[in-house]
Amino acid sequence: MSKFSDIIKEIEKAESIAVFVHVNMDGDAVGSAFSFAKALKDYGKEARVVLNDNPPPYLRYFADEYVTGTDEVFDLAVALDCGDMARLGCCRAIFERAHRHICIDHHVSNEGYGDVNYIKAKASSTSEIVYELIMDLTGKISSRQAEQLYAGIITDTGGFKFSNTTPESFLYSAELLKCGADIGRVCIEIYECESLGKLKLKSRALDSLKLYSGGKISSVILTEKDFEETGTEFSDCEGFSEIGRSVDGVEAAFSVTVKNQVKVSLRSKSYVDVSRVAAHFGGGGHVRASGFTLPADTDVDKLTEEIVKMFEKEILEHENERSNSN
Numbered sequence: 357m358s359k360f361s362d363i364i365k366e367i368e369k370a371e372s373i374a375v376f377v378h379v380n381m382d383g384d385a386v387g388s389a390f391s392f393a394k395a396l397k398d399y400g401k402e403a404r405v406v407l408n409d410n411p412p413p414y415l416r417y418f419a420d421e422y423v424t425g426t427d428e429v430f431d432l433a434v435a436l437d438c439g440d441m442a443r444l445g446c447c448r449a450i451f452e453r454a455h456r457h458i459c460i461d462h463h464v465s466n467e468g469y470g471d472v473n474y475i476k477a478k479a480s481s482t483s484e485i486v487y488e489l490i491m492d493l494t495g496k497i498s499s500r501q502a503e504q505l506y507a508g509i510i511t512d513t514g515g516f517k518f519s520n521t522t523p524e525s526f527l528y529s530a531e532l533l534k535c536g537a538d539i540g541r542v543c544i545e546i547y548e549c550e551s552l553g554k555l556k557l558k559s560r561a562l563d564s565l566k567l568y569s570g571g572k573i574s575s576v577i578l579t580e581k582d583f584e585e586t587g588t589e590f591s592d593c594e595g596f597s598e599i600g601r602s603v604d605g606v607e608a609a610f611s612v613t614v615k616n617q618v619k620v621s622l623r624s625k626s627y628v629d630v631s632r633v634a635a636h637f638g639g640g641g642h643v644r645a646s647g648f649t650l651p652a653d654t655d656v657d658k659l660t661e662e663i664v665k666m667f668e669k670e671i672l673e674h675e676n677e678r679s680n681s682n
């Protein structure tokens with residue numbers, strides 16, 4: 357794996373730098389991208405954030421200047437929090453057109469598609485890596501950057517609740533607080549600015565909840581109709597994949613969202629490696645949180661059956677291993 361010094365060398369050589377994130381951006385994507393772009397500017401570079409889309413409402417507070425398309429050819433393109441090039445979406449061409457490429461990420465499935473790759477699967481979030489990188493690059497973090505990075509850490513760790521939380525998640529958060537982050541404000545922006553439509557969509561998600569395999573597996577399914585009737589967007593179901601996992605006794609949960617395409621999120625509580633199941637469908641992610649996308653005309657019932665079967669197999673394997681070791 358490359359080191360920060362390799363990344364800094366590339367930054368030094370470049371004049372114009374563009375920062376990219378994954379489609380369906382989340383708090384980590386937005387937080388790491390804008391705080392990093394600011395650090396690049398502080399370092400004397402011309403830096404720009406290039407997004408696929410406008411950030412969803414709950415992340416708007418964390419966004420600074422960005423573009424959603426450009427003909428520019430950048431000296432250096434930096435992809436943050438993006439497990440593979442396909443997830444750059446329509447920004448992929450702009451990324452590929454740049455002269456040099458850096459990939460900074462924490463997805464275990466990332467094979468490294470840059471000239472320089474810094475992939476640390478143990479990091480809770482890309483924001484955690486970017487915090488370290490900024491400290492090496494400029495050694496300073498403004499209160500604004502601190503709020504952006506803190507947003508990235510708390511969204512990817514579920515507010516320090518998920519098992520991907522590291523000692524660094526806490527240590528850096530403490531540092532970010534010292535840098536002037538208003539963490540109360542950050543939480544209000546992310547968690548307490550829900551639209552009525554989003555809450556109604558959540559109620560539909562709860563209604564759709566189903567259990568399988570004696571309650572070890574759960575599903576949540578949202579259809580085009582649910583979005584239409586509640587007047588919501590895809591980004592409004594952010595975080596819903598955790599609903600199924602929160603049920604007592606559930607080990608593996610999945611959510612299927614039908615909106616222009618079929619988006620599946622996989623979650624597990626303590627032992628199922630959902631990134632393996634996601635990889636089977638051409639997706640990827642983390643051990644406890646992964647996902648994949650399929651075309652809109654996918655047979656959802658059949659897909660549901662397939663996922664349940666794969667989860668059952670993973671659960672059974674684990675139970676066999678446990679009884680063998682006893």
Ligand SMILES: [Mn+2]
Nearest residue numbers: 384437481482
């Ligand atoms: Mn992330």
